[in-house]
Amino acid sequence: MNSRYYFNDTSAQKSDEQIKNLSLQNLIKNSSPFLGNMSAPITIIDFSDFQCYLCNRYVKNTEPIINQTYVQTGKVALVFKHLPNRGFDSMGAALAAQCMNDQEKFWQFHKLLYANQKPIDSGWVSKENLKKFALQIPGLDIKQFDSCFDSEKYKSFVQKDIDLGLSSGFKETPSFIIENSDGSNPEFLAGALPFPSFKAVIEKKISGS
Amino acid sequence: MREEKKTPIPSSKRLLLILSFKMVFSTWTYIIFAVATTVTFWIVSSIFDQLLFFYPIVIFYLPDDALVGFILVNITAIILGIVVSMNIYVFRHSKMKINITSFFSGSSLSVISSTCASCSSLGFFLISTLGAAGVTASSFVSNYQTPLRLLSIALLIWAYYSISSKITKSCIMNSSNSSK
Numbered sequence: 001m002n003s004r005y006y007f008n009d010t011s012a013q014k015s016d017e018q019i020k021n022l023s024l025q026n027l028i029k030n031s032s033p034f035l036g037n038m039s040a041p042i043t044i045i046d047f048s049d050f051q052c053y054l055c056n057r058y059v060k061n062t063e064p065i066i067n068q069t070y071v072q073t074g075k076v077a078l079v080f081k082h083l084p085n086r087g088f089d090s091m092g093a094a095l096a097a098q099c100m101n102d103q104e105k106f107w108q109f110h111k112l113l114y115a116n117q118k119p120i121d122s123g124w125v126s127k128e129n130l131k132k133f134a135l136q137i138p139g140l141d142i143k144q145f146d147s148c149f150d151s152e153k154y155k156s157f158v159q160k161d162i163d164l165g166l167s168s169g170f171k172e173t174p175s176f177i178i179e180n181s182d183g184s185n186p187e188f189l190a191g192a193l194p195f196p197s198f199k200a201v202i203e204k205k206i207s208g209s
Numbered sequence: 210m211r212e213e214k215k216t217p218i219p220s221s222k223r224l225l226l227i228l229s230f231k232m233v234f235s236t237w238t239y240i241i242f243a244v245a246t247t248v249t250f251w252i253v254s255s256i257f258d259q260l261l262f263f264y265p266i267v268i269f270y271l272p273d274d275a276l277v278g279f280i281l282v283n284i285t286a287i288i289l290g291i292v293v294s295m296n297i298y299v300f301r302h303s304k305m306k307i308n309i310t311s312f313f314s315g316s317s318l319s320v321i322s323s324t325c326a327s328c329s330s331l332g333f334f335l336i337s338t339l340g341a342a343g344v345t346a347s348s349f350v351s352n353y354q355t356p357l358r359l360l361s362i363a364l365l366i367w368a369y370y371s372i373s374s375k376i377t378k379s380c381i382m383n384s385s386n387s388s389k
Contacts, residue, residue, distance in 0.1 A: 053274070053351060054259055061272045087348045088341075120348035191259045194270040201265050 023183035027079045031098075031157065033106035035067065036077035042205050044076055044198070045177040047083040047165045050093035050113045051120045052173045054192040059114045065195040070202060077181065080110070082161040083173050087121040094158045096130040099148035105137050112136060178202065222370075229373035230291070233298045242297055247290030254282045281358040288365040295372045 024043045028034055044066070048055040063078075070076035082098065084090030093113060100109040112133055118124035127149075134145050148154070168177060172190055178201050179186040185208075187201050233239045255261035258278060261269050271279055350357065 057259075057272055057274055060274070086351070087344055119352040121344075122352070187265075189265070191262065193259075193262055194268060194272075196268055197262060197265055 021183070022177065022179060022186065024077050024079070024181040026183070031101060032161075033080040033097075033101045033110075034077055035107060036071040037074040038077065039181075040071075040074055040077040041181055042070070042076045042202055043079060043177075043179050043181050043183075044202075045079045045081055045179070047081045047161070047168075047170055047173060047175045047177075049082075049084045049086045049090045049173045050097065050110075050125060051084075051086040051090045051117070053117065054172075055174045056114050056117050058174045058192040059110075062193065062195050062198065066198055069195075069199075075206060076202060080106070081164060082158045083165040083170065083175065084158065084162070085173060089121050089123070089125045091155075091158065092127055092130060093125040094161075095152055095154050096125075096134065096145075096149050098154035098157060099145050100134070100137065100140070102148060103140055103144065105140055108137050109133065178205065180205065225377045226370065226373045229295065229376040232376060233295050239294045239298055243290035243294035245290075246293045247286045250289050251282065251286040254286065255279075258282065278354060278358065281355070281362065285358065285361055285365065288362065288369060292365055292368045292372060295369070295376065299372060299375055 022043075022045065024034070024038065024040070027043070027045070028038065046058075046063075048058070066076065066078070071078055082094040084094040097106055097109050097113070100106045113125070116124065116133070123129065130149070131146065134140060134142065134149075165175065168175070168188060170188075170190060174192055176189040176193075176198075177186050178189065178198070185205065187205075189197070189201065234243070252261065255269065258275060260271055260275055260279065
């Protein structure tokens with residue numbers, strides 16, 4: 001496996017079809033990791049990179065409050081999309097995380113990587129270290145994970161996430177789409193916004209629906 | 210033999226710095242220039258650092274991980290305001306030309322390095338524009354944010370010292386010319 005990547009933006013053409021296919025049902029059917037209730041009226045799609053320190057800021061400061069206030073109460077479902085644009089090692093981290101989703105361990109791995117985040121491309125998410133992180137996930141079938149990760153099973157999946165991020169006009173991570181669960185009325189937000197910013201959009205959507 | 214009356218020359222460097230500061234900021238115009246520069250730089254840096262947001266609501270937010278950077282940006286903004294204002298003073302009052310090399314290597318480089326310390330949020334732009342070189346540049350500015358900011362403060366202090374010397378030198382020359 002080539003351990004160094006950077007994505008190309010040749011497929012950055014706006015695709016209306018991609019935007020239309022953002023219903024929660026479709027996202028889950030297409031193997032996107034998600035948190036929350038499938039009947040939640042609002043969906044937040046989070047485009048992040050495991051090497052991005054601003055994504056880490058969002059994960060540490062904002063996501064727990066969103067989770068507690070809206071996800072646990074069934075109002076919002078949180079979906080993760082990969083936008084590995086920060087360094088050469090970012091794609092490897094995205095592939096490993098997506099392989100974790102096969103065994104429903106994505107969010108544990110997500111938490112573990114952000115808790116151990118180090119400077120970009122310092123080797124902390126090299127292929128070897130990603131496998132070491134995988135060993136720390138309880139109940140994980142390591143053989144299945146290694147097979148998925150070594151074969152780059154989700155490379156085209158991650159590339160589709162990147163294409164979706166670019167077609168949505170995102171130029172930085174983290175970026176978010178907040179929409180109704182059927183994919184309608186999307187609102188695009190960029191940056192590691194604090195909780196009150198999310199609250200303003202979510203409450204507006206809840207009161208409008 | 211008649212003793213020549215000499216203009217007192219401040220001997221220590223500290224006095225030079227204080228004297229030049231007092232000369233410039235005794236006029237409201239330069240205080241306004243300094244405040245405007247400081248506020249503008251502070252707002253731009255806070256936007257780049259993702260501390261200040263205008264959409265969907267206007268909000269300023271200071272998480273723990275941003276505290277050190279925020280303190281350094283505040284220091285940079287204040288010194289930058291002073292240095293820019295002093296450069297304008299020299300430009301308007303002195304017959305001497307501003308030393309372009311000094312100005313660019315001091316004030317401008319400080320602005321660039323400090324802003325670039327925050328430009329990691331432009332990772333995608335750098336990557337799509339410059340490819341692999343952009344990835345390296347983006348990760349460099351992200352990983353070395355704090356040292357870059359410290360460097361910019363050091364450069365600004367040097368620029369302040371440099372411009373202070375110019376202001377007091379021209380003042381001493383003027384006063385010795387007028388005493389002849």
